[in-house]
Amino acid sequence: MHPEAAQLLAMAGEAAHQGRFGQALPMLSHALALDLEGTAPAYAELLAGLRLTGWPPQLEADLATCLHAGSVDPQSLARAAARMLLAKYPEPVVAEDPLWAAFLTRCINVDPAMEARLAWLAGQALPAGLREALAAQAFASEYVWGGEGLGVPPVAATEIAEERRLAAAMPSLGDSSDQISRAVRIQYEANPYPRWHAPAGRQPVSVAAHLAALGAPQAEPLAVLVAGCGTGFEPIDLARMDASLAITALDLSAASLAYGQRMAGALGMGAIRFVQGDILDAAKLGGRFGLVSSTGVLHHMERPADGLAALAEALARGGVLRVALYSERARAWVVEAHRAIAGHGWDASPAGIRAFRAQVLALPAGQPLARLRESDDFYTLSGCRDLCFHVREHWYRLPAIGEMLAAAGLELLMLDAPPEAQARFAQAHGAAADRRDLVLWDQVEAAHPQLFAGMFHLWCRKRD
Ligand SMILES: C[S@@+](CC[C@H](N)C(=O)[O-])C[C@H]1O[C@@H](n2cnc3c(N)ncnc32)[C@H](O)[C@@H]1O
Incomplete structure (x- = not known):
C-alpha cells in the first residue's frame, strides 16, 4: 500500500474511532486519491456506519468511487448510497445522475424510503439509461416492490439461460x-x-x-x-x-x-x-x-x-x-413473524410475501415486527422467504450445541464471537476464563440476547 495513504488511513481510523468524522473524512479522501484499492475497504466501512443527514459533495464523489472499487463489495454501501440519494433529492424527481446509476446497478436496495422512491420512479417516463438501471435494480430485488413492466434486462436474460443449462x-x-x-x-x-x-x-x-x-x-x-x-x-x-x-x-x-x-x-x-x-x-x-x-x-x-x-x-x-x-434468543422476533404470517394465512408465494411485506412496511417504528425493515434479507423475495417463510427452522442455546457436537464426536476449538461479544465475555467472567466453555457464553448471551444475531459460528475438530 502507498505509505502516505497508509499513514492517513491510520490517522483517519483513530479520528473516526473518537467520533471526529469531520477530520477523518478529508484524510480518507486524500488517501483514496493516493491509493484507491488499498484505501477503499476502510473508507467503505466508515461510510457504511455513518448516519447521513446531509449531502456533502466530496463524500458523494468518494462514495461513487468506492462503489466501483474492486476491493469493496458494493452491497456494503447500499444503505449509505440510498440515504445520500434521498438527502440529495428529498422530493421525487427524475434525475440522471452517476450516483443513481451506480446505486441501481451495483447494489440491491435495503432502505424502506428508497423502496417507495423506486416504485414511484418505475411509474415515470424515464430516459433510456435510467430506465435500464432501474430495470436491473427491479430484477435484482426480484420485483419485490414492482417494476415488472421495466422488462428483464438483456444481461439477466442471458444469465438465466446459462443457469438453466448449468x-x-x-x-x-x-x-x-x-x-x-x-x-x-x-x-x-x-x-x-x-x-x-x-x-x-x-x-x-x-x-x-x-x-x-x-x-x-x-x-x-x-x-x-x-x-x-x-x-x-x-x-x-x-x-x-x-x-x-x-x-x-x-x-x-x-x-x-x-x-x-x-x-x-x-x-x-x-x-x-x-x-x-x-x-x-x-x-x-x-x-x-x-x-x-x-x-x-x-x-x-x-x-x-x-x-x-x-x-x-x-x-x-x-x-x-x-x-x-441460529441463536434462539437472537431470533425470538422471527417467531413473531411466523405467528403473524400464520394468523393472516399468507403463503410463501410472491403474492403472499408481498402482502406480508406491505404490512411490515406500514407498521409504526417501535413495533416488534418493524425491525424486520433493518434486515437486508427483507428487500428481496428470496431473502424475505428465507427470513420469515422458511419451511423448517431450529433455534439453539449454546449448551445444547455443545451436547450435539460431543454426540457427533467433535471437540470445540473456538466460538468465533464478534469483538463486542468477546468484550462482554471478558467483562462477565474475566480475561482468564475458558472461552470454550459454552455455559459461560450462554450466561453472557442471556444478558445480551442480540449478541449473536449473526448466528453462532463454531470451529470444531473430529476427535481421533
Ligand atoms: C440459508 S441458505 C445458506 C446458504 C449459504 N450457506 C450461505 O451462507 O449463504 C441454506 C442453504 O442450505 C441448503 N440446504 C438445506 N438443507 C440441506 C441439506 N440437507 N443438504 C444440502 N443442502 C441443504 C439449502 O438448499 C440452501 O441453499
Missing part, C-alpha cells in the same frame, strides 16, 4: 429420501439464496495455516467441503483467498448451485466442484475432507444432529468443521 447438467448424488430435505429443496429451487453481485477482491490467505494456528494442522493440499453452499458465495470466496484448496460445494438446490457455478466461471474460479445433493448423503461424495464448512444450513434440517453426524463422518482424521447456527 442446473440441468449439475452432477447429483440422487434424490434425497428425507421429506424435509425435499421441501427445503423446493424452496431454494424456486428462490435461490442469497442473491449476490460483486464480491470484494480477496487478499491471499493460507487456510491450512489458519487451521494450524487453531491447533488443527491438516494434510495439504487441503480438501474442503462447503455443505449447503447456497449460491456459492462461500466456496468462491475461499477459492479466491487460497488457490491451493480443492473445493467441493454441495447443496440441495441445483438452481442455487447453477448461480454459484456461473459466478465462479465469471470470476475465474472454474475449478470448484459443484454437486447437487443432501448433506445426509455426504458419504456418496467419496473421499474425506480436512475442512468442512456449513453456514446457516443444519438448522433447516428435520434432524440437525443427523446432518452434523454426516458431516463429521465426511471429515478426515482430525479434520475441522466450521458450523454456523
Whole structure:
C-alpha cells in the first residue's frame, strides 16, 4: 500500500474511532486519491456506519468511487448510497445522475424510503439509461416492490439461460429420501439464496495455516467441503483467498448451485466442484475432507444432529468443521413473524410475501415486527422467504450445541464471537476464563440476547 495513504488511513481510523468524522473524512479522501484499492475497504466501512443527514459533495464523489472499487463489495454501501440519494433529492424527481446509476446497478436496495422512491420512479417516463438501471435494480430485488413492466434486462436474460443449462447438467448424488430435505429443496429451487453481485477482491490467505494456528494442522493440499453452499458465495470466496484448496460445494438446490457455478466461471474460479445433493448423503461424495464448512444450513434440517453426524463422518482424521447456527434468543422476533404470517394465512408465494411485506412496511417504528425493515434479507423475495417463510427452522442455546457436537464426536476449538461479544465475555467472567466453555457464553448471551444475531459460528475438530 502507498505509505502516505497508509499513514492517513491510520490517522483517519483513530479520528473516526473518537467520533471526529469531520477530520477523518478529508484524510480518507486524500488517501483514496493516493491509493484507491488499498484505501477503499476502510473508507467503505466508515461510510457504511455513518448516519447521513446531509449531502456533502466530496463524500458523494468518494462514495461513487468506492462503489466501483474492486476491493469493496458494493452491497456494503447500499444503505449509505440510498440515504445520500434521498438527502440529495428529498422530493421525487427524475434525475440522471452517476450516483443513481451506480446505486441501481451495483447494489440491491435495503432502505424502506428508497423502496417507495423506486416504485414511484418505475411509474415515470424515464430516459433510456435510467430506465435500464432501474430495470436491473427491479430484477435484482426480484420485483419485490414492482417494476415488472421495466422488462428483464438483456444481461439477466442471458444469465438465466446459462443457469438453466448449468442446473440441468449439475452432477447429483440422487434424490434425497428425507421429506424435509425435499421441501427445503423446493424452496431454494424456486428462490435461490442469497442473491449476490460483486464480491470484494480477496487478499491471499493460507487456510491450512489458519487451521494450524487453531491447533488443527491438516494434510495439504487441503480438501474442503462447503455443505449447503447456497449460491456459492462461500466456496468462491475461499477459492479466491487460497488457490491451493480443492473445493467441493454441495447443496440441495441445483438452481442455487447453477448461480454459484456461473459466478465462479465469471470470476475465474472454474475449478470448484459443484454437486447437487443432501448433506445426509455426504458419504456418496467419496473421499474425506480436512475442512468442512456449513453456514446457516443444519438448522433447516428435520434432524440437525443427523446432518452434523454426516458431516463429521465426511471429515478426515482430525479434520475441522466450521458450523454456523441460529441463536434462539437472537431470533425470538422471527417467531413473531411466523405467528403473524400464520394468523393472516399468507403463503410463501410472491403474492403472499408481498402482502406480508406491505404490512411490515406500514407498521409504526417501535413495533416488534418493524425491525424486520433493518434486515437486508427483507428487500428481496428470496431473502424475505428465507427470513420469515422458511419451511423448517431450529433455534439453539449454546449448551445444547455443545451436547450435539460431543454426540457427533467433535471437540470445540473456538466460538468465533464478534469483538463486542468477546468484550462482554471478558467483562462477565474475566480475561482468564475458558472461552470454550459454552455455559459461560450462554450466561453472557442471556444478558445480551442480540449478541449473536449473526448466528453462532463454531470451529470444531473430529476427535481421533
Ligand atoms: C440459508 S441458505 C445458506 C446458504 C449459504 N450457506 C450461505 O451462507 O449463504 C441454506 C442453504 O442450505 C441448503 N440446504 C438445506 N438443507 C440441506 C441439506 N440437507 N443438504 C444440502 N443442502 C441443504 C439449502 O438448499 C440452501 O441453499
